[in-house]
Amino acid sequence: MEAVLNAKLYTRRLFNRRVVVFYLLLALTIFLMVVNLCVGSISYPIQEIFSALLNPSQAGDLSFIVWKIRLPRVLATVMGGAYLAASGLLLQVYFRNPIVGPFILGISSGATLLVSVVMLTSFGIRLTYVTPFLTTIAGCLGAYGVMILVVAIASKVRQGATLLIVGLMMGYLCGSATSILTALAEKEKIKGFVLWGMGSFSGFKWIEIWILLVLGGGLVLAIFLLAKPLNAFLLGEEYAASLGVNIRRFRLFILMAASALAGLVTSMAGPVAFIGLAVPHMARLSFGSSDNRVLVPGACLLGAVVTSLCDLIARMWLNPVELPISAITAFFGAPIVMGLLLKRGARM
Amino acid sequence: MTAPPLLELRNLTVGYRAPVVADLSLSFGRGQFVALLGANGSGKTTLLRTISRHIKPLSGEALINGQNVNDIKPSALAKILSVVLTDRSSVPMLRALEFVALGRHPHSDFLGRLKDRDLHMVESALEAVRATDLADRFVDELSDGERQKIVLARALAQEPTLMLLDEPTAHLDLKHRLEILAILRGLCHSRELSVLAAVHDVESASKIADLALTIKKGKLAGFGQPEAILTPSAVRELYDCPQANFDSALGGLEIATDGQAGRAFVLAGTDKGALIFRLLAKHGYALSAGFFRPSDLDAHVALALGAKILTLESLNNETSANSDRLKQLFDEALLELDRCDLLAVAKGISSGEPNFPVAADLSERLVLEAQKRNLPIIKLGEANDLSPLIEFLGRLKAERSSQAA
Numbered sequence: 001m002e003a004v005l006n007a008k009l010y011t012r013r014l015f016n017r018r019v020v021v022f023y024l025l026l027a028l029t030i031f032l033m034v035v036n037l038c039v040g041s042i043s044y045p046i047q048e049i050f051s052a053l054l055n056p057s058q059a060g061d062l063s064f065i066v067w068k069i070r071l072p073r074v075l076a077t078v079m080g081g082a083y084l085a086a087s088g089l090l091l092q093v094y095f096r097n098p099i100v101g102p103f104i105l106g107i108s109s110g111a112t113l114l115v116s117v118v119m120l121t122s123f124g125i126r127l128t129y130v131t132p133f134l135t136t137i138a139g140c141l142g143a144y145g146v147m148i149l150v151v152a153i154a155s156k157v158r159q160g161a162t163l164l165i166v167g168l169m170m171g172y173l174c175g176s177a178t179s180i181l182t183a184l185a186e187k188e189k190i191k192g193f194v195l196w197g198m199g200s201f202s203g204f205k206w207i208e209i210w211i212l213l214v215l216g217g218g219l220v221l222a223i224f225l226l227a228k229p230l231n232a233f234l235l236g237e238e239y240a241a242s243l244g245v246n247i248r249r250f251r252l253f254i255l256m257a258a259s260a261l262a263g264l265v266t267s268m269a270g271p272v273a274f275i276g277l278a279v280p281h282m283a284r285l286s287f288g289s290s291d292n293r294v295l296v297p298g299a300c301l302l303g304a305v306v307t308s309l310c311d312l313i314a315r316m317w318l319n320p321v322e323l324p325i326s327a328i329t330a331f332f333g334a335p336i337v338m339g340l341l342l343k344r345g346a347r348m
Numbered sequence: 349m350t351a352p353p354l355l356e357l358r359n360l361t362v363g364y365r366a367p368v369v370a371d372l373s374l375s376f377g378r379g380q381f382v383a384l385l386g387a388n389g390s391g392k393t394t395l396l397r398t399i400s401r402h403i404k405p406l407s408g409e410a411l412i413n414g415q416n417v418n419d420i421k422p423s424a425l426a427k428i429l430s431v432v433l434t435d436r437s438s439v440p441m442l443r444a445l446e447f448v449a450l451g452r453h454p455h456s457d458f459l460g461r462l463k464d465r466d467l468h469m470v471e472s473a474l475e476a477v478r479a480t481d482l483a484d485r486f487v488d489e490l491s492d493g494e495r496q497k498i499v500l501a502r503a504l505a506q507e508p509t510l511m512l513l514d515e516p517t518a519h520l521d522l523k524h525r526l527e528i529l530a531i532l533r534g535l536c537h538s539r540e541l542s543v544l545a546a547v548h549d550v551e552s553a554s555k556i557a558d559l560a561l562t563i564k565k566g567k568l569a570g571f572g573q574p575e576a577i578l579t580p581s582a583v584r585e586l587y588d589c590p591q592a593n594f595d596s597a598l599g600g601l602e603i604a605t606d607g608q609a610g611r612a613f614v615l616a617g618t619d620k621g622a623l624i625f626r627l628l629a630k631h632g633y634a635l636s637a638g639f640f641r642p643s644d645l646d647a648h649v650a651l652a653l654g655a656k657i658l659t660l661e662s663l664n665n666e667t668s669a670n671s672d673r674l675k676q677l678f679d680e681a682l683l684e685l686d687r688c689d690l691l692a693v694a695k696g697i698s699s700g701e702p703n704f705p706v707a708a709d710l711s712e713r714l715v716l717e718a719q720k721r722n723l724p725i726i727k728l729g730e731a732n733d734l735s736p737l738i739e740f741l742g743r744l745k746a747e748r749s750s751q752a753a
Binding site: 005006007008010011014096098225227228231232234235236238239241242243244245246284285288289290291293 | 400402421422423424425426429430431433435437439440441442443445446449450451453454456458459460462464467468470471474475480483484502506
């Protein structure tokens with residue numbers, strides 16, 4: 001009954017299967033990018049869109065729409081989705097908890113609090129003249145302020161669960177402060193703030209795209225290169241230590257990388273819900289593995305695919321009214337995740 | 349110069365802030381199965397975690413191959429030492445083969461790519477725990493026993509010379525417990541691997557371990573061959589459990605009774621009595637039993653259960669010197685019988701045991717005496733059929749409860 005095991009053959013077969021999924025996702029990403037570029041509230045023939053894309057110096061409405069509106073949005077959506085997924089994946093591995101997402105440590109609440117300060121109080125009005133990136137800067141300060149606090153606390157506590165609770169409490173704290181500001185704010189300002197709170201990939205400037213690409217890309221590359229110790233973390237901290245991983249250093253890296261990615265996206269696009277929580281699951285299920293060497297690039301691609309799709313729906317469903325992206329991600333994503341999990345016997 | 353021992357503890361004191369176990373000094377070499385025994389909370393896990401350098405020693409040092417573990421680089425230590433923890437949380441969506449391959453971490457390259465040699469070690473680890481057929485399964489879908497094998501294989505794939513295991517057989521049923529321990533012992537001897545395993549099960553430890561290490565009240569209680577260390581009194585003391593009687597010959601643990609239900613005399617011998625003794629003890633009877641040769645297994649079980657036993661040394665042939673001794677023994681038996689509330693007779697005892705006529709004769713006479721005293725006498729049938737005794741005890745219980753009502 002003892003079957004002869006050929007580990008080499010077996011791992012190659014697993015690898016090949018995963019490569020196929022990977023290329024499928026890559027093709028899907030590119031396809032959705034093209035669709036998002038071509039579809040919009042004003043429709044143009046595809047050839048014209050491509051010619052505008054290939055000749056950036058061309059004058060005219062179409063060139064403006066492609067280069068200033070659609071292309072930045074397509075790129076921001078792809079990167080935003082990828083980074084949120086990577087961030088969620090990191091934290092799920094670290095906490096060994098499947099219901100953890102990138103915002104579990106209070107990153108989005110911190111961003112929201114500071115954005116509420118500039119959007120809801122008169123404090124922000126004067127600053128608007130100083131910089132057009134006011135909400136972005138506020139979101140960034142909020143997100144990284146919370147991140148620094150959490151990381152500082154993390155170096156003191158040993159237990160992951162404690163840190164999780166600290167992050168949650170931080171979220172509640174910021175949330176209550178935001179509520180107070182909302183209660184005191186003028187009616188007209190509240191709608192804009194609420195919409196910001198549901199996230200959107202519209203209105204990205206090229207400078208933001210470059211920042212996203214360089215900082216986020218660097219972080220994702222670093223995460224991929226550290227997929228091996230990340231795999232050791234699948235077994236838990238103590239096992240990881242017994243395999244020779246420097247736990248203290250690596251824990252800080254995980255928390256900082258995950259928060260930095262989530263903070264980067266949140267400060268520019270607002271808190272985009274659900275992607276960071278759900279995409280790692282979808283990736284695990286579609287690759288049939290928890291191996292982070294597969295999952296880091298895999299979750300990034302899947303994050304890009306899912307977010308692009310959601311952004312397409314958000315823009316086109318009730319065209320010309322544009323829906324907030326968080327509404328779409330959760331509305332379509334939650335049933336998919338439930339379905340996938342139930343199919344696998346709810347074993348996550 | 350001889351090579352340093354694989355593991356050496358020098359005046360090692362372990363604990364978190366306050367010492368849990370103090371001043372441990374011992375050493376052992378390769379190819380040893382060392383059972384670490386002690387009651388819950390005695391510091392077994394703390395000791396293991398100190399050796400695996402998860403916590404720092406309070407004083408003293410732990411040396412592996414002559415080097416202080418805290419001076420060895422973590423990545424180098426991981427090639428010598430692997431651990432199996434009590435942690436039972438599982439990893440979702442990971443196949444057993446991939447799980448075992450995680451053990452190659454200290455040996456594989458920067459990106460964790462598996463070379464031929466790594467794959468070979470994974471194969472051989474799965475073979476060693478007899479789990480090659482599980483390779484394709486997801487670890488979170490395995491049963492406890494299967495999972496533990498995979499956990500063990502992962503630790504093996506690390507190619508350690510020393511493995512620390514914290515209760516590797518907890519939660520497992522008898523079959524898997526024995527299988528895991530047998531696998532571990534086999535590996536110790538075939539791979540020159542040493543295992544230091546915290547175990548709860550004194551019985552298996554005494555049978556399987558090459559060395560036993562016992563901790564009691566924050567100190568090393570004993571270290572050496574289990575045959576020398578695990579004496580009945582030492583085991584009773586180790587677990588602070590006066591009722592537990594460890595029989596070193598059988599390697600079995602019996603629970604003595606307080607005799608609240610009364611006392612029963614059992615006529616057994618030639619290995620027929622063990623089940624009868626245990627059944628009566630479980631029902632709260634103190635035991636008197638006879639008539640055995642000292643080498644009889646029944647005598648061991650009865651003693652471990654706290655019974656008063658009557659043994660006949662080498663009294664097989666009737667000489668005049670022996671007849672005095674026989675008379676004395678029978679008088680003793682009568683005294684015991686006077687204290688008893690019932691007499692249970694194992695199959696074949698009263699009808700005469702051909703190779704032990706003296707005992708049969710004594711037994712027959714004792715049955716007659718019991719009849720005179722109007723004691724309930726329960727005669728048992730085929731070897732393991734305890735039903736007459738079970739029925740009797742059941743009836744008695746029912747009577748008592750109706751009286752109480």
